Amino acid sequence: EDQVTQSPEALRLQEGESSSLNCSYTVSGLRGLFWYRQDPGKGPEFLFTLYSAGEEKEKERLKATLTKKESFLHITAPKPEDSATYLCAVQSNDYKLSFGAGTTVTVRA
């Protein structure tokens, strides 16, 4: 059974204080690892897809990296608008997504 574990559960940052979120996973046949951002009462918003170990992707203040066992989402110099729950999911060969519980990030001005 595919498993995804995200840490920490919650992260409180001061504006400008860079940090990283972790997503460790076990999956039978990784098709892709996805990062999503979810705001309260909204559906997840797609951020990145990573397909193979060593791959990196960036978008504004966010950078995602992937190894064979885990992925990191780095937030550089975060702003209050980066406050959200960040979800990690792995996609197996049958295209099903298994989600982690998420990391709720709060950035204080």
Add this chain to the structure above:
Amino acid sequence: GAVVSQHPSWVICKSGTSVKIECRSLDFQATTMFWYRQFPKQSLMLMATSNEGSKATYEQGVEKDKFLINHASLTLSTLTVTSAHPEDSSFYICSARQFIRGELFFGEGSRLTVL
């Protein structure tokens, strides 16, 4: 990015009634759509996989007679919560898989409250 539309975004109904939620991929064809359920402060739990033109595949523990799924076209899947009860109150989210690239995009979610 690709757009997935869900309707309604929120619905309140009486116990015993049925509620239909629509999920549409607006700018791409989706051979597969997924339906998720999310409880407060918890992650998404996959309920079922909806394939265009065939029966949905339900995850273990999900009652297929309670949650009816129809994927009538490459751009539309519907979830009907039949004879809804208060314990069915939840946030329901659909996702659509883009046919060519295989990426998944989510709808905005539908909050169901059963009184």
